[in-house]
Amino acid sequence: MKKVLNLLLAVIMAVTLTGCFGANMQIQMKSDGSGVMSYSYMIDSGVNKYIMSDPELKKELSGLTDFKQTKEMYDDCYYVCYTKEVPFSSPKELKKILTDSRTFNELFSPGSIEEDKEDTDKENEGLFSYVDIGADHLQAVYSSVNSSYQEIDDYNDYVNDNDFMDYQAMENSIFMRINITFDKEITYTNGSLSADKKTASWKIKLSEYYDTLLQASTSGKDVFAKDTKVPDIYPVKDGKYYPGYISILVTDNFGVKSVTCNGKKVPADYTVFKDGKYVIEAEDYFGNKAKKTFYIDMQSPKISGVKNGVIYKSERTIRFSDKYGIKSATLNGKTIKTGKKVSKNGKYKLVVKDRAGNTTRATFTIKKK
Known part of the structure; x- marks a missing residue:
């Protein structure tokens, strides 16, 4: 999951305020494959003011001391933005930043570095699960962060103590904004295109269930890899x-x-x-x-005609059924069908199993005079 958004969630939970929160990624790609990537934490100005006035809450943002602070109006919400720029020399270097969590955290989320080092077995899942990027194109899969809140230690206590809060509404107010700018005009994108046709943009909500495919190219759709594999x-x-x-x-x-x-x-x-x-x-x-x-199917098969531990003095007819079907039924190890009549004296062990593996057993005795 994405620690960059976990930070925002932690702040929301601590402050118990509503507001807009997000992150903004900007990639400036040059024709030689080098460029600059910037990443911003966007926090509602009212909530940011509240955080800055409280020493304990202010610690939540202590890892952003080397980030440049600016202000921005976006979608009718006024933000305080904490932004850092990092140059990259090649598409390969940029790809590592986008797909490797430790590389990303070292650059843009310093508070997460020690936690990553302690958990050596953890997968290095980055912001993107797939990236194909060059000087003229981007095709990437942004991984869903729908369950990010589960990584916050106090989530369960928070929900129990604050059941008045509409958590779904809070998720909908948190977003990830992604932009990429090329030197040439973009000829195809599945995102929004700027007026000069050089920047493609996407806005993804935290509440989004699924991964998001991003495509932008200055040389048409043919540059993108094709996929025929089913999910x-x-x-x-x-x-x-x-x-x-x-x-x-x-x-x-x-x-x-x-x-x-x-x-x-x-x-x-x-x-x-x-x-x-x-x-x-x-x-x-x-x-x-x-x-x-x-x-x-969590229900065991039903049997009738005999009961476990009972001694009968007359012939019995064994019947059994299951909503989703019987896989097997044996009486003293021999396969039987429902409606089986048993009349001989002796001890019997009935085992009936359904298709899911649920089993009903009954041991009974026939002892006629």
Whole structure:
């Protein structure tokens, strides 16, 4: 997850104020592949004033001492911006900044460096999961940060103590703004284009469920890599039955555009808890689609005609059923079907298993006079 936005979330939670918060990335790409990248933390001016007046809250911004402070009006909100510029000598160097979290944090989020060093096993997930950039183009996948708040230690206590706050509304007020400027005019972009046609821009909300594909080029669409791989829906298998809840993760090498569960829009990481049939459908930004159908069944098969531990003095008829179907049923190790009649004296062990692996057992005895 993105520590740059976690900082803003932590401040919001500490202050318990509403307001606009965001981050702004600006890339100035020269024709030789070198350039300058700037990154800004954008904080609502009223909240920033409150933070500056409180010594404890002010510590939240202590890592930004070498950032230039400016003010900006954007989307009807007045911001105090903390900005830092870093030059890069090649697209390769810029790509590392964008895709490697430790490299990014060393430059733009100094308060996160020690935490990253302590967690040596952590993946270096950067702002972007995929980047192809050159002097004439950008194709990148900005990773969703929808679950960033889960990394904040006090989140659960905060929600319990402040249940009046609409957390979803707060998520919607936090954004990431990305801009790239080329020396030549942009001939294709899926973002917004500036008046001089040299800058492409995107605005992404924290509440966005999915990854975002960014494309901009001064030489048309043919420069972009093509993708024919369908999204991966993990870990479920098509047609399989599961005896408990399942956490689903949908991934794609070029970004997940949409995911639905039984026709309803859901996040790319989604958990289903209830019994039922589920159809997960996913699509990436190139129109590649994947679909998996699976079932959750946490109920054991039902049996009738016999009960565990009971001694019967007459013939019994064994019946069993399950909402999603029986996989196997054995009586003393031999396969049987529902409706099986048992009349001989003896001890019997019945084992019935459904397709999800739920099992019902009954041991009974027939002892006729």
